[in-house]
Amino acid sequence: MSFRLRVAPALCILLATMAHAVRAQQPDVATTYRAAADSLIRGATSDSVAYRRLGRLVDTFGHRLSGSASLEAALDWILAAMKADGLENVRGEPVMVPRWVRGSESADLVKPRRYRLAMLGLGGSVATPKAGITAPVLVVGSFEELERRASEAKGRIVLFDMPFTEYGITRRIRTDGPSAAARAGAVACLISSVASSSIRSPHTGATRYDSTVAPIPAAALSVEDAMLLHRFQDRGEPVVVTLRMSARTLPDAPSRNVVAELVGREKPDEVVVLGGHIDSWDVGQGAMDDGGGSVAAWEAVRLMKRLGLRPRRTVRVVLWTNEENGGRGATAYARTHAGEVPKHVLAMESDNGAFNPKGYVLAASDSAAAVVQQVAGLLQPIGATGVQRVTGSPAADITPLAEAGVPAMELDVDSEEADALARSGLQLLRAALAGLDDD
Numbered sequence: 001m002s003f004r005l006r007v008a009p010a011l012c013i014l015l016a017t018m019a020h021a022v023r024a025q026q027p028d029v030a031t032t033y034r035a036a037a038d039s040l041i042r043g044a045t046s047d048s049v050a051y052r053r054l055g056r057l058v059d060t061f062g063h064r065l066s067g068s069a070s071l072e073a074a075l076d077w078i079l080a081a082m083k084a085d086g087l088e089n090v091r092g093e094p095v096m097v098p099r100w101v102r103g104s105e106s107a108d109l110v111k112p113r114r115y116r117l118a119m120l121g122l123g124g125s126v127a128t129p130k131a132g133i134t135a136p137v138l139v140v141g142s143f144e145e146l147e148r149r150a151s152e153a154k155g156r157i158v159l160f161d162m163p164f165t166e167y168g169i170t171r172r173i174r175t176d177g178p179s180a181a182a183r184a185g186a187v188a189c190l191i192s193s194v195a196s197s198s199i200r201s202p203h204t205g206a207t208r209y210d211s212t213v214a215p216i217p218a219a220a221l222s223v224e225d226a227m228l229l230h231r232f233q234d235r236g237e238p239v240v241v242t243l244r245m246s247a248r249t250l251p252d253a254p255s256r257n258v259v260a261e262l263v264g265r266e267k268p269d270e271v272v273v274l275g276g277h278i279d280s281w282d283v284g285q286g287a288m289d290d291g292g293g294s295v296a297a298w299e300a301v302r303l304m305k306r307l308g309l310r311p312r313r314t315v316r317v318v319l320w321t322n323e324e325n326g327g328r329g330a331t332a333y334a335r336t337h338a339g340e341v342p343k344h345v346l347a348m349e350s351d352n353g354a355f356n357p358k359g360y361v362l363a364a365s366d367s368a369a370a371v372v373q374q375v376a377g378l379l380q381p382i383g384a385t386g387v388q389r390v391t392g393s394p395a396a397d398i399t400p401l402a403e404a405g406v407p408a409m410e411l412d413v414d415s416e417e418a419d420a421l422a423r424s425g426l427q428l429l430r431a432a433l434a435g436l437d438d439d
């Protein structure tokens with residue numbers, strides 16, 4: 001990760017330097033910016049400042065869940081360090097964020113045998129009664145199966161055990177599963193973690209209650225424990241689980257978007273935004289999601305400052321708060337800067353993990369894409385020349401800007417190798433277990 005985190009800033013920074021051209025159609029990016037690009041790449045790959053900073057951030061403060069004291073302490077530290085770096089207009093812009101507190105939680109298999117399941121409550125979940133909810137489990141493999149078997153769901157805990165395909169597809173069980181189960185009369189909802197495998201590491205993430213049905217407690221099991229319950233059901237053995245959760249939603253709390261700039265030398269009122277989201281879930285330290293993306297954007301501007309590369313337009317780092325369970329940082333930024341949005345020439349976010357950079361995912365016009373293609377050519381020395389076009393916003397926190405017509409971009413990274421390894425491991429596991437059942 002050390003190498004990767006050194007490379008990512010190069011990508012952000014090049015973009016930031018070159019982005020002036022996205023709306024203004026500069027024909028000769030390759031010649032004009034070759035020297036600056038090479039100097040940035042050298043700067044970004046010749047030390048480990050960003051990696052050490054990320055280590056310091058996650059080790060010192062721990063998790064950065066919205067509404068927590070540890071998030072606000074981390075923001076204070078970042079703001080002070082940005083000022084010490086000599087960045088300009090460093091400030092925390094106020095945002096009120098939701099405050100969900102996990103509390104204690106557990107899930108125990110009661111039948112056919114006693115076993116402590118690996119679980120994590122889903123962000124935003126309501127609590128169970130103090131004594132917990134003990135109920136038979138109905139395992140379904142899809143929303144369609146739940147619909148077919150709705151009559152069996154009443155009074156039960158519904159478990160979605162849907163094989164992982166792609167994050168964007170499988171995560172529907174996390175966002176929409178609990179309300180679908182509630183509508184069928186379930187008393188609680190469990191899901192298989194939205195991951196290819198998890199080996200007693202369940203994954204949290206936000207759920208989204210539909211306001212037309214009363215919310216029920218919702219939690220994720222490890223992929224393997226969900227498979228275990230599914231196998232019991234397939235063998236006709238009744239499955240009973242006790243779920244205990246004491247999660248609470250407290251009144252909204254004050255937080256901040258971190259903003260820092262290098263003011264442009266020619267068009268200071270025009271803005272290039274680059275950043276990541278600084279909040280995380282509460283059960284890790286958010287090193288990948290999205291400490292890495294946040295520090296990469298910060299490092300990009302620090303490097304520009306250190307190398308004396310004053311951009312033509314203002315380059316603004318934004319570390320959005322509350323992406324994970326509310327997106328309030330993104331909406332607050334768009335609201336606070338509403339008058340300035342037409343002066344935004346590009347918005348870029350890095351929220352795909354600190355893997356090797358491959359290039360960009362871009363939502364913009366054909367003419368803007370042609371310019372970005374030239375910019376990408378400058379990244380040949382680090383092999384990050386890809387430009388993938390999408391419609392709609394490529395990343396969560398820049399969505400309000402993309403919707404207002406600002407060209408929007410996300411760093412494209414190479415996470416395929418890690419994904420493929422995990423997928424093949426899980427396929428082997430499923431095959432082996434299927435083989436066992438045949439005996």
Ligand SMILES: [Zn+2]
Pocket residue numbers: 277289290323351
């Ligand atoms: Zn993220």
